[in-house]
Amino acid sequence: xxxxxxxxxxxxxxxxxxxxxxxxxxxxxxxxxxxxxxxxxxxxxxxxxxxxxxxxxxxxxxxxxxxxxxxxxxxxxxxxxxxxxxxxxxxxxxxxxxxxxxxxxxxxxxxxx
Amino acid sequence: xxxxxxxxxxxxxxxxxxxxxxxxxxxxxxxxxxxxxxxxxxxxxxxxxxxxxxxxxxxxxxxxxxxxxxxxxxxxxxxxxxxxxxxxxxxxxxxxxxxxxxxxxxxxxxx
Numbered sequence: 001x002x003x004x005x006x007x008x009x010x011x012x013x014x015x016x017x018x019x020x021x022x023x024x025x026x027x028x029x030x031x032x033x034x035x036x037x038x039x040x041x042x043x044x045x046x047x048x049x050x051x052x053x054x055x056x057x058x059x060x061x062x063x064x065x066x067x068x069x070x071x072x073x074x075x076x077x078x079x080x081x082x083x084x085x086x087x088x089x090x091x092x093x094x095x096x097x098x099x100x101x102x103x104x105x106x107x108x109x110x111x112x113x
Numbered sequence: 114x115x116x117x118x119x120x121x122x123x124x125x126x127x128x129x130x131x132x133x134x135x136x137x138x139x140x141x142x143x144x145x146x147x148x149x150x151x152x153x154x155x156x157x158x159x160x161x162x163x164x165x166x167x168x169x170x171x172x173x174x175x176x177x178x179x180x181x182x183x184x185x186x187x188x189x190x191x192x193x194x195x196x197x198x199x200x201x202x203x204x205x206x207x208x209x210x211x212x213x214x215x216x217x218x219x220x221x222x223x224x
């Protein structure tokens with residue numbers, strides 16, 4: 001089955017810096033890659049996603065890149081703000097009509113003012 | 114438009130007991146999935162319901178069962194609770210395609 005590795009496990013940056021979180025997946029048939037932000041005491045919130053036929057997607061300060069050949073994808077956050085502090089999870093999906101999310105282990109991002 | 118709602122938010126049970134968790138999906142969503150998130154871990158897929166039937170299941174024992182109602186809401190039942198079942202249980206709904214939206218979760222503590 002699919003296995004998703006995520007790193008780093010923790011990331012500390014200064015406000016205004018950029019943050020990059022990287023994930024690799026094992027199933028070459030995976031075709032959908034969402035990213036979730038989870039704040040303390042809350043459920044994961046979908047922040048951006050990318051399909052396998054796209055190499056890059058951007059939404060304001062966040063962007064995701066996908067390298068299908070290397071089977072890895074990354075989340076980029078620019079101009080970080082303290083409210084970006086949270087745990088971020090990547091996930092991979094082999095969508096065949098069923099959607100089973102396989103999550104990475106998470107990255108705790110701390111943005112210091 | 115209410116998002117995915119789960120109840121209760123917190124629950125404490127004793128080993129060996131049974132528990133039922135509830136989920137109302139986002140309006141217009143007909144597919145409900147359940148995930149277990151242990152402390153410090155990513156969510157793990159339990160199962161998915163569509164048209165009132167379980168159509169996919171993760172690596173969880175038969176003690177974990179579920180149900181989906183005609184209005185698309187869902188229940189997760191866990192029998193013979195173990196200490197290791199303590200976790201945040203998340204419900205996610207989707208409109209049948211890509212994209213899953215999570216509720217705030219139910220924190221289950223087994224003592």
